[in-house]
Amino acid sequence: MTSFGIMIPPMNVGYDEIRRVWREADGIPEIEHAWLFDHLMPIGGDPDGPIFEGWTLLSALAAQTERIRLGLMVTSNRFRPPAVLAKIATTVDVVSGGRLDFGIGAGSRPSHPLARREYDGHGLPYHTQDDAVAALAEACTVIRRLWTEAEPFDFDGEHVKLKGAFGNPKPVQRPHPPIMIGGRASATLRVVAEHADQWNIPGGGDIEDLAARSRLLDRFCAEIGRDPASITRSIFLPVDYDKPAATREKIEEATGAGFGHVVLGLGNPYPDGVVRWVADELIR
Numbered sequence: 408m409t410s411f412g413i414m415i416p417p418m419n420v421g422y423d424e425i426r427r428v429w430r431e432a433d434g435i436p437e438i439e440h441a442w443l444f445d446h447l448m449p450i451g452g453d454p455d456g457p458i459f460e461g462w463t464l465l466s467a468l469a470a471q472t473e474r475i476r477l478g479l480m481v482t483s484n485r486f487r488p489p490a491v492l493a494k495i496a497t498t499v500d501v502v503s504g505g506r507l508d509f510g511i512g513a514g515s516r517p518s519h520p521l522a523r524r525e526y527d528g529h530g531l532p533y534h535t536q537d538d539a540v541a542a543l544a545e546a547c548t549v550i551r552r553l554w555t556e557a558e559p560f561d562f563d564g565e566h567v568k569l570k571g572a573f574g575n576p577k578p579v580q581r582p583h584p585p586i587m588i589g590g591r592a593s594a595t596l597r598v599v600a601e602h603a604d605q606w607n608i609p610g611g612g613d614i615e616d617l618a619a620r621s622r623l624l625d626r627f628c629a630e631i632g633r634d635p636a637s638i639t640r641s642i643f644l645p646v647d648y649d650k651p652a653a654t655r656e657k658i659e660e661a662t663g664a665g666f667g668h669v670v671l672g673l674g675n676p677y678p679d680g681v682v683r684w685v686a687d688e689l690i691r
Contacts, residue, residue, distance in 0.1 A: 412440030469503035481510035481589035489546035505579030542566035547602035554583035600627035607641035641668035
C-alpha cells in the first residue's frame, strides 16, 4: 500500500501560504503526511529571500492540523546539539498529539555552495562528511535514549558528550516517533540500517540507481541481522504542475521499485486547490 505526502520548502514564500496548503492537505485523505525542509538560507530562487526555521514552523503547523503526520525532510544534524534536538522533537510530537515522523540526516555536502553558506552565516561548524556521518550515528543513539530511558544517563561519545542527560516529558508515540534518515551515501546507509524506521532518498533520476541504493541497504541490514523489510523505503519526487503525466510516470517507477512512501515536492507559487489537484491528477 503506497503512502503519499507533500513537501513544501519554506523559502521565498509567506507563512499564510504555507498554512493554507497544509490546512488543505489535512482535509484530503489521500495525503497522509506533510513535510518541510531544514535550511537556514534559501537554496533556490532569491538567495537573500525569506526562509523560516523548520522546527519552529513545524510546531505552528502541528497546532493547526489534526490528521496528517508531519516532519522535516530532513533535519541537519549539524544545526542543533542532539539532546536539544530531542527536546525540540518531543515538543512537536506532544503539540501534534503524536503525529511526528522524525527526519534527520548528516547535513548538506560541501558541493552545494548555497547550502554550505548557511553554516558560515550562522556561525555553525562544518566538519568533513565522514565526521558528519559518525556524529549522526551518535545523535540517533542519544536521541532514542532521551526519548525512552526512565533515568538520567551519561554519554561519552566521540562527537556527543552528555552528563546527567534526561528527557521529560517523553514523546506521545511509544516507544518513540519513527526515525527517518535521509541520504544515499554508503556510510549513511549503514547508519540507516542500524537506526532508521524509514529511509528517504531524492528521486526523479535513474530509477535503477535508486533501486541499487535500496538493495545496498538490504545488504547492510543483513550484515547486522536486521530484517530489511522493517525499514520503509521513501522517495522524494518533484511535481511539475504543467506535466502531470510525467510525474505520474515517476510515481509508477518508484512504487514499482519498492518505494512505498512517496513525498511529492510542491513548488511555489501554490495554485488554489493545489493539494486537491495532487490527489486527483497524481494519486487517483
